[in-house]
Amino acid sequence: MTQTTVTADHLTKRFGDHEAVSALSFSVTPGRAFGLLGPNGSGKTTTIRLLNGLLTPDSGTVTLFGEQMTPRNADALRQRIGVQTDTNLYDTLSARENLRTWGALYGIDGRSLDSRVDEVLHTFGLTGRADSLVGEFSKGMRQKIAIGRAIIHKPDLLFLDEPTAGLDPEAAAELIDYLKQMIQTLNTTLVISTHQLAGLESLCDDIGIIAQGRLLAAGPVNALLDRAWPGNRYTLSIDGDHNAARRIVAARATAVDGADGELTFHTDDEHTVSEIVAALVHEGIAVRSVIPQHPTIEDFYFTTLDKETGA
Incomplete structure (x- = not known):
């Protein structure tokens, strides 16, 4: 039986009287891309934060790399994870300094860090703005740095929350192509939450549809389409x-x-x-x-x- 990279088992999270995520279960195996799709306010961001330990579920469990996540092991597991859930960056630092800071936190140093920062800047077309302050960047440029921060250490598991928000169609297509390359060359496992469906056809192996915190359907794309039609x-x-x-x-x-x-x-x-x-x-x-x-x-x-x- 193939070990899963990430498994959600009856995850439930409440904020006061509001149940944001209700008994949600799915799994993703290594080297596959899972698209968590749903309207705004459906519980996608809460689910992503539960899966990477930024939120604690009221009930249910998260298993990463075959190990159930707990407060004791969450930090160690996160070393193998990349997460983009917002564009909160260090506005008084340059694009290069932002990426260097996060790369160092993940244990990359010396020439390896410089080389990787240059590679990420090039990937997102930001080489010419490498030394500009991030506080001066547009929403789309900030989004690129936030994603760059999540992939700087070439994680085994990558969580992206609405990654194409603020990107023009060309930049969104380039991001999709880069993610496919990561999966193919590094065997990265990807969980991407979005309500923007363009490009997912060629990226996602599996999808789940979420609405009002409940998972309505989940599974391999081809199997779901064949069953529906x-x-x-x-x-x-x-x-x-x-x-x-x-x-x-x-x-x-x-x-x-x-x-x-x-x-x-x-x-x-x-x-x-x-x-x-x-x-x-x-x-x-x-x-x-x-x-x-x-x-x-x-x-x-x-x-x-x-x-x-x-x-």
């Missing part, structure tokens, strides 16, 4: 009698839907598609296109939340 899904664009076309498709496929010259259907047999096209053409209905549909993380996210709210 079994079989193959296609969209037909047609010219002709829509009702007649709908009857023809419904006789050969399932879950037929659509209007205004388009029909979407499911089938477990891809040969059914050619049969449907032939039948439509035989009845004088022109087929302009047949497009396979591939559900995405975004589709699953909104479908799951809609089910929760009854929308």
Whole structure:
């Protein structure tokens, strides 16, 4: 059985009468990226802070690298962890000095520290601002330094909370690419919480959907999508009698839907598609296109939340 890097077991956290996280459980194995997705206020940041020991759960446990986290071992475990949950930086220090300070706290020294700081600055396009005071930086630049601080020591486990907030689309895409590289080359395990879904398709192996502190769904991305949308899904664009076309498709496929010259259907047999096209053409209905549909993380996210709210 593969040992997990991080396991949450029925984590619960209350602030007064408000239960911010309720009996939340999931695990992430080494070298995989887990996306914790949910709206603002859903409990994502609280969960991240529980997982890295910044908050203590009211009930439930956190296990890191096969060892249950306790107040006694939390500091030792955090040496192997990188965390970005805010952009609180040393405003009166430069970008380079901020990274050097945190690198030294993680035990990097000498030439290794200088080299690593230069590497991180280059990665985030901040070499030209290395000696500028962080207090003068924009929100996006501060976000880059906060993430750089979390990865300076090449952690085994990395927690990122809304890491693309404040980044322009190009910088966000570059960050996603860098995270994929970390996972591939260092076998880093990543837990990323966000409500911004762009780029997650190529990054996350597993996801969890959280709302009002409760985990609504969790698991490998492909398994969740296959379970939600079994079989193959296609969209037909047609010219002709829509009702007649709908009857023809419904006789050969399932879950037929659509209007205004388009029909979407499911089938477990891809040969059914050619049969449907032939039948439509035989009845004088022109087929302009047949497009396979591939559900995405975004589709699953909104479908799951809609089910929760009854929308």
